[in-house]
Amino acid sequence: MAGPRELPTDEVLVQRLRSGDEETFALVLDSWSGGMLRLAMSFVSTRDSAEEAVQDTWLAVIRGIDGFEGRASLKTWVYRILVNTAKARGTKESRTVPFASLLPQEEEGPTVDAERFRAPGERYAGHWVAGQEPRPWDIPEDHVLRGEVREVIAAAIDELPPRLRTVITLRDVAGYGSDEVCALLEISPGNQRVLLHRGRALLRRKLEAYLSGAHDVASGRGHA
Amino acid sequence: MNCAEFVELVTDFLDGVMGEPTELRCLVHLARCEGCETYLDQFRQTVAAAGARSGPSLPASARAQLLRTFRILPRG
Numbered sequence: 001m002a003g004p005r006e007l008p009t010d011e012v013l014v015q016r017l018r019s020g021d022e023e024t025f026a027l028v029l030d031s032w033s034g035g036m037l038r039l040a041m042s043f044v045s046t047r048d049s050a051e052e053a054v055q056d057t058w059l060a061v062i063r064g065i066d067g068f069e070g071r072a073s074l075k076t077w078v079y080r081i082l083v084n085t086a087k088a089r090g091t092k093e094s095r096t097v098p099f100a101s102l103l104p105q106e107e108e109g110p111t112v113d114a115e116r117f118r119a120p121g122e123r124y125a126g127h128w129v130a131g132q133e134p135r136p137w138d139i140p141e142d143h144v145l146r147g148e149v150r151e152v153i154a155a156a157i158d159e160l161p162p163r164l165r166t167v168i169t170l171r172d173v174a175g176y177g178s179d180e181v182c183a184l185l186e187i188s189p190g191n192q193r194v195l196l197h198r199g200r201a202l203l204r205r206k207l208e209a210y211l212s213g214a215h216d217v218a219s220g221r222g223h224a
Numbered sequence: 225m226n227c228a229e230f231v232e233l234v235t236d237f238l239d240g241v242m243g244e245p246t247e248l249r250c251l252v253h254l255a256r257c258e259g260c261e262t263y264l265d266q267f268r269q270t271v272a273a274a275g276a277r278s279g280p281s282l283p284a285s286a287r288a289q290l291l292r293t294f295r296i297l298p299r300g
Binding site for chain 1: 226227228229231232234235236239241257258259260262263265266267269270271273274275276280281282283286287289290291293294295297299
């Protein structure tokens with residue numbers, strides 16, 4: 001067994017949902033709603049609105065399951081309904097920025113401060129300036145996965161520009177592959193990679209800042 | 225390859241989507257650059273930490289409402 005979150009195959013799920021098996025519905029509802037809420041948050045402006053988008057999505061799933069054709073996975077189908085629902089809400093709230101057009105500030109420029117590398121023309125141009133290279137984090141790796149550090153990363157994800165947050169949420173939080181993310185968001189593989197890389201680089205920077213001493217000062221939370 | 229180039233390729237490197245020549249250049253660079261090896265490692269840890277994020281959940285009332293809707297849906 002691969003853990004408590006293991007679901008039956010799509011074929012089994014769909015057949016049970018169609019026949020009205022409530023236990024199966026509760027299972028997918030509980031398995032996916034958390035990730036869906038988080039994803040919805042990147043399109044709408046409030047938690048309430050995100051919850052409503054998720055509820056509307058499940059209502060559409062309940063009513064539409066008979067029409068599910070199995071061309072994508074069930075989860076992708078559900079997420080696609082959510083993306084469309086949340087996007088429509090976001091547009092009404094004037095929050096959603098079209099995915100196709102990247103903001104220059106998100107798209108351009110290096111993801112690591114250029115000052116940390118030797119200037120062009122210098123000897124070893126483009127290599128880390130002495131003292132500016134990343135230092136191994138002074139914390140056991142499993143520590144990064146729990147407690148305070150996880151809160152830091154959660155807050156950092158929330159602060160990401162919306163499109164970076166959406167892609168990070170799908171790829172790294174919900175565990176989607178790049179093909180699925182491209183299909184869900186209707187973006188090119190190149191755009192997906194740029195957004196993902198920039199998002200991850202920003203998160204790493206936040207963690208680096210936090211782990212390189214910020215947390216020595218007054219337990220670290222709540223500083224500007 | 226220099227470090228400034230490498231740090232922009234880390235996601236492609238982790239996804240395994242780069243061509244063999246570029247991948248090889250990354251590996252050669254990594255073999256002799258401790259700073260970039262650390263950067264790569266921190267990138268991996270960052271991705272893992274994002275994945276370990278605990279999720280919000282639907283309010284109990286909304287969950288109950290959806291279950292009720294599912295139960296009473298007429299089925300043909």
